[in-house]
Amino acid sequence: MKSKPLARCVPAMVTIAAMTILALALALPAAAQAQTSAPTKPATSSATKTTHPTASVNTATPAGAPVKTYGSSTAPITMEVFTDYECPSCRNLFEGTLRPMIADYVANGKVYLIHHDFPLPMHKHGYEAARWANAAARVGQFQNVEAALYDNQNYWGTDGNIAKYVSAAMSPAEFQRVQKLMVGCEDQTTAAVTSPSLKNAAQTTHSCALDSYIEKDRALGMTIPVNSTPTYVISYKGQRLPAGSGVVSWPILKQFFDSLLSQ
Amino acid sequence: MSQNTRPKWARILLIVGRIALAAIFLIAGYAKLKPQFAMLWSVGSVRTSLSMFAMQVDSYQMLPPWAVNAVAHVLPFFELFLGLWLLTGIALRFSSILSVLAFCAFMTAIASAYHRGLGINCGCGIGPVEQVGPGALIRDGLKFLPLALAVTFGSFWIRRKPAPNAVTVPEAAPSTQS
Numbered sequence: 493m494k495s496k497p498l499a500r501c502v503p504a505m506v507t508i509a510a511m512t513i514l515a516l517a518l519a520l521p522a523a524a525q526a527q528t529s530a531p532t533k534p535a536t537s538s539a540t541k542t543t544h545p546t547a548s549v550n551t552a553t554p555a556g557a558p559v560k561t562y563g564s565s566t567a568p569i570t571m572e573v574f575t576d577y578e579c580p581s582c583r584n585l586f587e588g589t590l591r592p593m594i595a596d597y598v599a600n601g602k603v604y605l606i607h608h609d610f611p612l613p614m615h616k617h618g619y620e621a622a623r624w625a626n627a628a629a630r631v632g633q634f635q636n637v638e639a640a641l642y643d644n645q646n647y648w649g650t651d652g653n654i655a656k657y658v659s660a661a662m663s664p665a666e667f668q669r670v671q672k673l674m675v676g677c678e679d680q681t682t683a684a685v686t687s688p689s690l691k692n693a694a695q696t697t698h699s700c701a702l703d704s705y706i707e708k709d710r711a712l713g714m715t716i717p718v719n720s721t722p723t724y725v726i727s728y729k730g731q732r733l734p735a736g737s738g739v740v741s742w743p744i745l746k747q748f749f750d751s752l753l754s755q
Numbered sequence: 756m757s758q759n760t761r762p763k764w765a766r767i768l769l770i771v772g773r774i775a776l777a778a779i780f781l782i783a784g785y786a787k788l789k790p791q792f793a794m795l796w797s798v799g800s801v802r803t804s805l806s807m808f809a810m811q812v813d814s815y816q817m818l819p820p821w822a823v824n825a826v827a828h829v830l831p832f833f834e835l836f837l838g839l840w841l842l843t844g845i846a847l848r849f850s851s852i853l854s855v856l857a858f859c860a861f862m863t864a865i866a867s868a869y870h871r872g873l874g875i876n877c878g879c880g881i882g883p884v885e886q887v888g889p890g891a892l893i894r895d896g897l898k899f900l901p902l903a904l905a906v907t908f909g910s911f912w913i914r915r916k917p918a919p920n921a922v923t924v925p926e927a928a929p930s931t932q933s
Contacts, residue, residue, distance in 0.1 A: 731792035733791060733807070734876075735876075736814065736876060737874055737876055737886070739816060740813050740814055741813055741820055741823075744806075744809050744810055744823055744824075747824075748803070748810055751799070751803040752803060754802075755803065
């Protein structure tokens with residue numbers, strides 16, 4: 493039998509397309525029925541939220557845990573980002589996506605952004621940068637320092653002179669307070685970054701008080717689990733999505749947020 | 756018909772193969788469209804799911820935003836369409852070739868992302884969330900692509916017209932030209 497020309501299959505294609513639409517139409521109500529009886533997912537980021545209950549921009553809590561958040565915790569969307577300051581993709585995410593997001597959706601109360609440290613052992617100065625950022629967060633200067641670290645990643649990533657860019661991001665008085673918090677931390681950096689694994693790094697740097705915050709973030713990241721940086725977790729009204737990773741451009745992320753907010 | 760000249764087991768195997776192939780595409784398409792969070796099925800929930808899939812497509816960093824949206828909004832429906840097409844068995848040679856091309860495209864994207872060192876989720880929609888890398892490539896390259904190729908070859912083999920010398924009736928043999 494000779495094979496049919498493709499043109500003769502057009503009616504069949506139309507039939508299949510119609511079947512696709514019909515199947516969707518039939519599946520929607522059935523699935524909706526199933527969804528109504530399905531249990532809702534528990535919100536797993538509540539621990540993080542309780543860690544940063546105030547969560548307002550530039551809130552300084554010198555005596556407490558470092559505040560590494562942007563915006564209001566009452567925002568309908570929460571985005572938690574696990575990053576390494578020396579990771580180029582993390583810089584791209586911050587510069588191209590998070591920065592416009594902070595200026596728009598965070599400022600307008602739509603998104604609550606939480607930063608989590610997840611320094612990778614492959615980066616020589618990533619752990620030390622996280623310490624500086626946590627020290628800055630303790631004096632309410634996290635946002636300026638985070639921006640400074642990403643803006644100058646190429647420079648301090650090469651020479652390791654992180655203090656230069658941290659000091660430029662705040663007043664001399666604030667930098668002095670940060671330096672006090674960093675006492676006993678800088679000399680252990682070498683041990684941290686030369687460790688073969690993050691686990692070992694954590695073991696060798698316990699005497700630096702700031703490391704407890706980094707390790708707390710890392711432990712949270714392990715539960716996600718974070719396999720690479722940047723990794724982000726988006727929650728909407730207490731429901732958490734599976735973690736995403738890599739760089740997402742702002743127009744695409746904004747489109748997703750808009751679709752959530754229009755629900 | 757030429758199909759009748761093929762063994763029955765081959766035809767059954769082809770049916771099983773194309774149903775399995777159809778299931779892969781139907782599951783992948785459904786996973787990309789199903790409601791996220793605890794939403795009910797609605798136009799809005801589908802829009803949200805497609806926006807979320809667009810984020811996964813975007814993380815491959817291969818396309819501009821407009822093309823990301825185009826792919827993200829077409830691919831899930833294409834997968835459903837192809838799944839149903841394979842399921843019906845109509846023009847199987849064309850649908851199976853299309854499935855081979857689709858898997859080749861997916862594998863190229865995954866290999867490209869892996870080569871560029873992107874630690875991103877596959878976004879494949881089949882099975883648990885998986886990062887791009889050897890695991891995803893092995894799954895597509897050693898399971899799905901061979902299945903699609905087998906169905907393609909099978910569909911051509913089943914439909915192929917037997918060669919004249921395969922007919923074992925001496926009287927019916929064509930006479931030589933004078």
